[in-house]
Each structure stands twice: as C-alpha cells, then as structure tokens.
Amino acid sequence: MGEVCVADIDSEQGEATVGELQARHGPDKVTFFTCDVTKDEHFKGAWDAAEEKLGPINLLINNAGIGNEQEWHKTVEVNLGGCMRGTLLALDRMGTNKGGAGGVVVNIASIVGLKANPFGPVYSATKHAIVGLTRSLGSDFHLKVSGVKVQALCPSLVKTELLANAMKKAFSPEVAKAMGQFASGLGNMTADNVADALLKLVTEGTNGGCLVVEAEKDPYYVPAPI
Numbered sequence: 001m002g003e004v005c006v007a008d009i010d011s012e013q014g015e016a017t018v019g020e021l022q023a024r025h026g027p028d029k030v031t032f033f034t035c036d037v038t039k040d041e042h043f044k045g046a047w048d049a050a051e052e053k054l055g056p057i058n059l060l061i062n063n064a065g066i067g068n069e070q071e072w073h074k075t076v077e078v079n080l081g082g083c084m085r086g087t088l089l090a091l092d093r094m095g096t097n098k099g100g101a102g103g104v105v106v107n108i109a110s111i112v113g114l115k116a117n118p119f120g121p122v123y124s125a126t127k128h129a130i131v132g133l134t135r136s137l138g139s140d141f142h143l144k145v146s147g148v149k150v151q152a153l154c155p156s157l158v159k160t161e162l163l164a165n166a167m168k169k170a171f172s173p174e175v176a177k178a179m180g181q182f183a184s185g186l187g188n189m190t191a192d193n194v195a196d197a198l199l200k201l202v203t204e205g206t207n208g209g210c211l212v213v214e215a216e217k218d219p220y221y222v223p224a225p226i
C-alpha cells in the first residue's frame with residue numbers, strides 16, 4: 001500500500017479510523033489531518049502537511065458529503081464547495097503546467113448526480129453539479145494541459161451515517177416518512193463494494209468518466225446525455 005492521508009472535520013472518528021489502518025498497514029503508511037472542506041486554508045494546510053509528511057501527492061479523493069435538506073447552503077458548501085475546492089487545488093498542485101507531476105482526482109458524486117432524487121432535491125442538485133464539474137475538467141483539453149485525470153464515482157445507496165443524518169434533516173415531514181421505506185427497497189450494497197469500484201476507477205478509469213456502482217451489478221459508466 002502507498003502512503004495515505006485521511007482528512008476529515010471529525011477528528012475523533014478520523015483518528016480512530018487511521019489507528020485501525022495503521023495497525024493493519026504500519027504506522028508510517030497512514031496519517032490524519034483535521035480539515036473542514038468548506039475552508040480554503042484548511043484544505044491547503046492539510047495538503048501541505050500531508051506532502052511534508054508523506055511526499056508528493058498524486059491522488060485526491062473528494063469524499064466529504066452531507067445530506068441536510070433543511071440547511072441547503074451548508075449542503076451546497078460541503079458537497080459542491082468541497083469537490084470544487086479540492087479539484088482546483090489538486091490542479092494547482094499536481095498540474096504539469098504548474099510544475100507538478102500530474103495525477104488523479106476522484107470526486108465522490110452519487111447515482112442521484114445522474115438521476116432525480118425526490119427524497120433529497122438539494123443533495124441531488126449538488127451531486128449533479130459535481131458530475132458537471134468532473135466531466136468538464138475531465139476533458140481531453142484539460143488533461144493535455146495539466147496531466148491530471150478528473151473522474152467521478154456515483155454509488156447507489158449504502159446505509160451509512162449519511163442516510164441516518166439525512167433522515168433527521170429531511171426536506172419535509174412527508175419526505176422523512178417516505179425515505180426509510182424507499183431506502184430499504186434499494187438492496188444491500190456495502191462500503192466494500194464502493195471501495196472496489198473506487199480502486200477500479202483509480203487504476204484504470206477513463207478521464208471524465210462517471211462510474212456507477214449499484215447493489216448486485218458490475219460497475220458501469222454513464223456517458224453524458226448530449
């Protein structure tokens with residue numbers, strides 16, 4: 001395994017996760033930095049600290065996300081703002097046109113970045129925007145300029161904290177009532193299924209590609225409609 005830096009706003013959970021990974025892969029292989037992806041100075045600080053400790057970064061996974069329909073500014077700022085901030089920073093630091101060695105960015109979007117989600121309209125809008133950002137910067141033009149591939153992973157539902165929190169912060173009482181039943185009909189995909197698809201994207205992904213991962217299906221690309 002290469003060296004990995006985990007950065008998250010939740011330092012308690014982040015340190016615990018990194019502790020588990022260090023026990024498995026070695027203390028020098030994984031490190032944690034606290035980072036709020038809505039803040040430029042946090043993102044840049046975490047990037048610099050990670051490079052100082054682990055060496056040059058060649059892969060960024062923009063994973064932070066929330067499903068809070070009641071505070072839509074916050075959802076836009078974390079989901080879209082985080083991916084935008086991260087992708088632009090990665091181009092600035094890894095771009096061959098900026099003195100870097102090139103690399104890969106993976107934005108964690110969602111299947112509802114490619115289709116509607118009546119149970120989370122704001123969340124769905126942020127994920128559609130992430131897909132647009134990814135397809136635009138993932139064009140041949142930008143790859144030639146920067147040597148950085150930009151791709152998106154679009155998972156279907158996994159029952160994580162995100163879903164539990166989203167149910168508490170649902171769009172309306174009607175949605176809150178309908179959401180649980182809808183979610184339970186979506187199959188049992190696990191975080192490991194998503195991780196396998198992510199690995200495929202990182203190692204053999206197509207620039208600008210949006211790879212969908214759903215329960216009981218092989219991952220598949222969804223091309224832009226026009």
Ligand SMILES: NC(=O)C1=CN([C@@H]2O[C@H](COP(=O)(O)OP(=O)(O)OC[C@H]3O[C@@H](n4cnc5c(N)ncnc54)[C@H](O)[C@@H]3O)[C@@H](O)[C@H]2O)C=CC1
Pocket residue numbers: 007008009010035036037038062063064065066078108109110111154155156157158159160161162163
């Ligand atoms: N769970 C699901 O069904 C799906 C999740 N996704 C996406 O996958 C990603 C990960 O989600 P999950 O693991 O499901 O949720 P999660 O709630 O377990 O993890 C989200 C992580 O983002 C962190 N975070 C939240 N705000 C942050 C901020 N301002 N700065 C830094 N970190 C912040 C949280 O502390 C947490 O560790 C998200 O982008 C989510 O939208 C995509 C498709 C399906």
Ligand SMILES: CC/C=C\CC(=O)/C=C/C=C\C=C\C=C\[C@@H](O)[C@@H](O)C/C=C\CCC(=O)O
Pocket residue numbers: 067109110111112115116117118119120123155156157158162163166186
């Ligand atoms: C904030 C919620 C947490 C996670 C969302 C996420 O990232 C993944 C969602 C996974 C699946 C969503 C599927 C959405 C399907 C819709 O396009 C429709 O097929 C739903 C159909 C009917 C809904 C009821 C209606 O419109 O009348």
